Amino acid sequence: MKEANRKKLGDKDELIFYCCIIALPLLQIAIFYFYVNFNSVLMAFKSYDKMSKTFYWDFGANFSLFWKELTQTSIIIDAFKNSFIVWLFTCVLGTFLSIVFSYYIFKKWVLSKTFKFFLFLPSVLPSILLVIVFKFFVNDAIPGYILHFTGKTVTPLLIGKDSLMPTILFYNVWVCFGSQILIYTGAMDQIAPEILEAGKVDGVSCIREFISIVVPIILPTVATFVIANVATLFTNQANLYAFFGDNVSYSNYTIGYYLFELVNKEGNGKTMYPYASALGIICTLIAFPLTLLARRLLTGKEEA
Numbered sequence: 001m002k003e004a005n006r007k008k009l010g011d012k013d014e015l016i017f018y019c020c021i022i023a024l025p026l027l028q029i030a031i032f033y034f035y036v037n038f039n040s041v042l043m044a045f046k047s048y049d050k051m052s053k054t055f056y057w058d059f060g061a062n063f064s065l066f067w068k069e070l071t072q073t074s075i076i077i078d079a080f081k082n083s084f085i086v087w088l089f090t091c092v093l094g095t096f097l098s099i100v101f102s103y104y105i106f107k108k109w110v111l112s113k114t115f116k117f118f119l120f121l122p123s124v125l126p127s128i129l130l131v132i133v134f135k136f137f138v139n140d141a142i143p144g145y146i147l148h149f150t151g152k153t154v155t156p157l158l159i160g161k162d163s164l165m166p167t168i169l170f171y172n173v174w175v176c177f178g179s180q181i182l183i184y185t186g187a188m189d190q191i192a193p194e195i196l197e198a199g200k201v202d203g204v205s206c207i208r209e210f211i212s213i214v215v216p217i218i219l220p221t222v223a224t225f226v227i228a229n230v231a232t233l234f235t236n237q238a239n240l241y242a243f244f245g246d247n248v249s250y251s252n253y254t255i256g257y258y259l260f261e262l263v264n265k266e267g268n269g270k271t272m273y274p275y276a277s278a279l280g281i282i283c284t285l286i287a288f289p290l291t292l293l294a295r296r297l298l299t300g301k302e303e304a
Helices: 002-043 061-072 075-106 112-124 127-150 164-175 177-189 193-201 206-231 240-244 255-264 269-299
Strands: 046-049 054-057
Touching: 002 269, 046 269, 054 269, 061 075, 061 269, 075 112, 075 164, 075 177, 075 206, 075 255, 112 164, 112 177, 127 164, 127 240, 164 177, 177 206, 193 206, 206 269, 240 255, 255 269
Parallel strands: none
Antiparallel strands: 046 054
16 A cells, blocks of 8 residues: 555656656747747738738738739749759758768778868858858959969859859858768768678678668668758758848849848838748748658658
C-alpha cells in the first residue's frame, strides 16, 4: 500500500515537472505562432483607412489587387521566377556542391582543412560585413584587375544588367556552404568505418564510394535541408536588401524581398499590411503542397 502511494506521488511529481517544462514552449507557440499567424490571416481580408487610421473588413480587395498585378504587370511573375531560380541555385546546386566539398573534407585530402576554414568562414562573420567585402571585390577589385592586365573596361558586376543576378546567385550559393558542410561532415563522420573498409576490400573507387555508400547513408540529413529550403521558397530575399536596400529594380525582385518591401518601404507602412498578408497566404498555398511533395520524394511514401 505504501509503495503504491509512493508511486502515485512520484507520478504526480513527474507530471508537475513535465507541465512546468512544457508550459513555456507551448506559451511561446501559442503567442508567436498561432496568434500572430491567425491575425495575419485575418489581415488578408481587411483594408486600411488612412483617414481614420483603422483597419476595416474588405474581403476581396487584396486578392483582386494580386490578380491585377499578376495579369497586368510583370512584378509578381518576375518575383516568382526569381524565387524559383534562387531556390534552384541555393538548394539544388548549393546542396550538391556542399555534399561534394564535405566528402572532400571527410576524406582528409590535400588542403581539406583550408577548404573547411574558408567555406565555413561566411557563417562566422556578420552578413553585412560579408556583403561589403563582396561588393568591393566584384565592383572594384575584379574590374580593376581586368583593366590593369588587359586594358579593357568592365562594368562592375553588381551594376551590369546581365551580370547582377548571376553575381547575387553566386554569393547566395557561397554563403550557404558553411552550416551545410558542418552538418554533412558530421553525418559522414558517423558512418561505421567497417562499411568503408568493406568497400575498399571490394575495390570500390572513391566515386563509387561517394555515390553508393556515403550519399545514401547521409540522405536523411540532406532531405531535412532540402525540405526546409522548399518550405522557405518564398521567404528568401537572396540578400537583395543587404546589397541594395530599397534600390532594386522590379525585374530582380524575389517574393521574399517583395513582401519585405511592401511593409518596409517608406510611404507604404500599414496600408500594405493587408496585401502583404494576402500574398503570404497565396505563397503558403503554393509552398505547402510542394513541401509535402518534396518530403514524400525524399523520405519515402510510407513516412510521408
